[in-house]
Amino acid sequence: MSKKILVADDEPDVLFMTAFSLRTVGGFEVIEARNGLEALEKAQQTTPDLIILDIKMPRLNGYETCRRLKEIEGLREVPVIFLSAKGQRQEIEEGMNLGAAGYILKPFAPEDLVSKVQEILGRPK
Numbered sequence: 508m509s510k511k512i513l514v515a516d517d518e519p520d521v522l523f524m525t526a527f528s529l530r531t532v533g534g535f536e537v538i539e540a541r542n543g544l545e546a547l548e549k550a551q552q553t554t555p556d557l558i559i560l561d562i563k564m565p566r567l568n569g570y571e572t573c574r575r576l577k578e579i580e581g582l583r584e585v586p587v588i589f590l591s592a593k594g595q596r597q598e599i600e601e602g603m604n605l606g607a608a609g610y611i612l613k614p615f616a617p618e619d620l621v622s623k624v625q626e627i628l629g630r631p632k
Contacts, residue, residue: 510628511553513538515546515572516561516590521613525559525590528617533624543567547575550582557628559611562591562598573605586627590615 512535516522519541526537538553540546544566550558558576560569567575569589577583586608591598594612602610608627611620 509534509536510556511536511538512624513540513546513550513553513555513558515540515543515559515564515569517541517564518561521561521590524617525620528620529624532617533621535624543569543572546572550576550585551579554581555585557586557588557608557624559588559590559624562589562593562602570601570605573602573607577606586630588623588627 512529514522514525514537516525522539522541526539529535529537538549538555540549542564546560560572562569573587576587588609588611589602589607590611590613592613599610609623611623
């Protein structure tokens, strides 16, 4: 059975490319969300194996989405990877302090994304 990955990004092109890469290169089942609130709802409905969050999203940014996910029983152990166009140290540190398992800079190569997801999913809990 393939692992479920929830991807949340408000940019349609990035959401499509991320989901497409995970499906075709990684063989993952992908659930898509277009903002942080939708990501929270879908995470509670589907309990994904890993969550990828864009940092800058409407309605609820990636940091706040992650913070709320970590408060929900059954989701707090789900690894979170942040996606961002900026690689500023402060931004990376904030995400890691919230319990993120990783950080990927946009634009990314599909193989690099899949490799990072596989690496994190392969880590012992």
